[in-house]
Amino acid sequence: MSNLPTPKPPIDPAIAVYWSAAAEGRLVLPTCTDCGLVHWYPRPFCPDCSSRNIVWTDSDGDGEIYSFTITRRGQGVYRDSSPYVLAYVELDEGPRVLSNIVDADLETLAIGQRVSATFDIVPDEDAALLRFHPT
Amino acid sequence: MSIRGAAHIAGVYEHPGRHLPDTSLALIHAEVAIGALADAGLTVGDVDAYFCAGDAPGFGGISFAEYLGIDNVSYTDTTETGGSSYLIHVGHAAAAIAAGKCRVALITLAGKPRTGGRRPGGSGNVSTAPEFGFETVYGTSVLGLYALAAQRHMYEFGTTSEQLAEIKVAASLHAQHNPRAFLPNPVTIEEVVESPLVSDPLHRLDSCVITDGGGALVVVHPDIAKDLARHTIPVLGHGEALKHLDAGRIDLTHTGASASGPRAFAEAGVTPADIDYASIYDSFTITVLETIEDLGFCAKGQGGVFVSEGGLVAPHGRLPFNTDGGGLCNNHPANRGGMTKVVEAVRQLRGEAHAAVQVPDCELAVAHGTGGSIATRMGSATLVLGRGEG
Numbered sequence: 001m002s003n004l005p006t007p008k009p010p011i012d013p014a015i016a017v018y019w020s021a022a023a024e025g026r027l028v029l030p031t032c033t034d035c036g037l038v039h040w041y042p043r044p045f046c047p048d049c050s051s052r053n054i055v056w057t058d059s060d061g062d063g064e065i066y067s068f069t070i071t072r073r074g075q076g077v078y079r080d081s082s083p084y085v086l087a088y089v090e091l092d093e094g095p096r097v098l099s100n101i102v103d104a105d106l107e108t109l110a111i112g113q114r115v116s117a118t119f120d121i122v123p124d125e126d127a128a129l130l131r132f133h134p135t
Numbered sequence: 136m137s138i139r140g141a142a143h144i145a146g147v148y149e150h151p152g153r154h155l156p157d158t159s160l161a162l163i164h165a166e167v168a169i170g171a172l173a174d175a176g177l178t179v180g181d182v183d184a185y186f187c188a189g190d191a192p193g194f195g196g197i198s199f200a201e202y203l204g205i206d207n208v209s210y211t212d213t214t215e216t217g218g219s220s221y222l223i224h225v226g227h228a229a230a231a232i233a234a235g236k237c238r239v240a241l242i243t244l245a246g247k248p249r250t251g252g253r254r255p256g257g258s259g260n261v262s263t264a265p266e267f268g269f270e271t272v273y274g275t276s277v278l279g280l281y282a283l284a285a286q287r288h289m290y291e292f293g294t295t296s297e298q299l300a301e302i303k304v305a306a307s308l309h310a311q312h313n314p315r316a317f318l319p320n321p322v323t324i325e326e327v328v329e330s331p332l333v334s335d336p337l338h339r340l341d342s343c344v345i346t347d348g349g350g351a352l353v354v355v356h357p358d359i360a361k362d363l364a365r366h367t368i369p370v371l372g373h374g375e376a377l378k379h380l381d382a383g384r385i386d387l388t389h390t391g392a393s394a395s396g397p398r399a400f401a402e403a404g405v406t407p408a409d410i411d412y413a414s415i416y417d418s419f420t421i422t423v424l425e426t427i428e429d430l431g432f433c434a435k436g437q438g439g440v441f442v443s444e445g446g447l448v449a450p451h452g453r454l455p456f457n458t459d460g461g462g463l464c465n466n467h468p469a470n471r472g473g474m475t476k477v478v479e480a481v482r483q484l485r486g487e488a489h490a491a492v493q494v495p496d497c498e499l500a501v502a503h504g505t506g507g508s509i510a511t512r513m514g515s516a517t518l519v520l521g522r523g524e525g
């Protein structure tokens with residue numbers, strides 16, 4: 001668990017399996033059995049070939065920082081969380097995922113740095129937020 | 136079919152206000168509509184097409200047609216792509232005019248982000264957006280997302296904060312000649328890079344201004360343009376594009392301009408080298424840098440060098456840009472800079488920009504708009520405009 005806020009995401013029943021897995025601390029990625037695409041953000045169909053044959057494949061949650069920013073002035077529920085890191089993480093499976101980097105040394109944070117998934121439980125929901133920490 | 140020359144911009148108007156606590160959203164729309172029609176030498180009674188985006192008051196274009204008193208709308212379009220909407224409207228109006236659907240199209244923008252309590256940007260109903268649970272929950276901000284693009288551009292191409300600052304400096308040098316500019320004082324590179332970091336690597340002065348206000352355009356059939364006393368501006372080319380995450384393959388160093396730009400240039404039959412003046416969407420300095428590359432004014436990655444040493448400063452820089460001071464210094468009404476981009480391009484082509492920044496013999500101009508975020512999903516629109524016969 002990080003110290004960042006855990007606002008409740010809207011849960012689309014069609015991708016509830018993603019959120020349930022996250023609540024168990026597992027990252028599953030929507031994968032098309034027709035064309036092989038692993039896509040992001042999750043949908044119950046393939047944005048390349050429109051197939052509904054999506055399976056949820058287990059991911060180790062490893063990747064590297066594609067880009068990042070240190071937000072100095074948070075807004076809304078993040079008002080008291082500054083500074084915090086917003087980043088795109090490129091998963092080893094391919095997709096670039098928007099998230100936060102937690103438990104990081106802000107002085108040495110860098111593009112290309114290896115990171116790994118961590119999950120912050122959303123209170124009273126069968127869901128958790130995917131975040132990353134340096135490895 | 137092409138829209139090349141199929142329509143002219145006959146009237147433009149930029150609201151003089153930047154802080155309008157006592158003027159309603161609907162009234163600002165009305166004031167800019169009447170202003171643009173007067174500029175063209177037309178009246179509300181001449182209008183047969185109305186175009187607006189998500190900033191319109193009430194129910195799409197319906198409420199406003201009633202409010203202003205447009206009684207004979209034969210064509211309407213409420214395309215909503217954030218700040219780029221109004222450039223898309225020009226293209227759509229030209230296509231509708233070419234198809235014989237209408238003859239006099241009115242396009243309006245207004246907003247009160249300073250005093251009206253309307254949320255910035257134009258992201259529509261964000262809570263139903265499918266990406267909401269995968270982005271907004273992480274504390275995204277408009278500037279934070281653009282910062283992600285800037286950081287990646289710096290990493291791949293060695294772009295520096297000082298180079299980004301050159302863009303703000305150029306805009307401020309232009310704004311000093313605009314008595315209505317929200318930030319009328321020139322700034323230096325040092326002042327930009329020493330202003331507070333809001334979201335690394337972007338500083339407070341890498342950002343546009345937040346202003347109440349608005350603007351309007353009147354686009355007409357060439358036969359109507361011919362009968363008007365006013366100098367009208369032919370629309371030579373239009374391109375639009377939607378760029379998005381692409382299932383997770385997003386490239387933060389490119390914008391939708393890399394698709395909309397070539398479409399507009401091809402329709403106009405010109406190249407970036409032919410362009411005398413460019414209005415470039417400038418929500419942030421990085422928006423300008425990436426767009427200049429994507430439109431083909433320089434190679435990808437060379438934007439930092441291109442904008443340096445006064446490259447964007449009118450009248451004699453490599454590419455005179457945003458001579459009104461742009462969204463960075465003059466006006467960014469409703470948090471949407473597309474309308475004012477067209478207005479200043481028309482001023483340049485008419486020879487009516489401020490004398491200190493008027494580009495000599497300005498014959499061809501580009502106006503480019505961006506809506507949404509260059510770090511997630513955006514609507515891009517490019518117009519190529521000609522001088523026509525004054």
Ligand SMILES: [Zn+2]
Nearest residue numbers: 032035046049
């Ligand atoms: Zn597929």
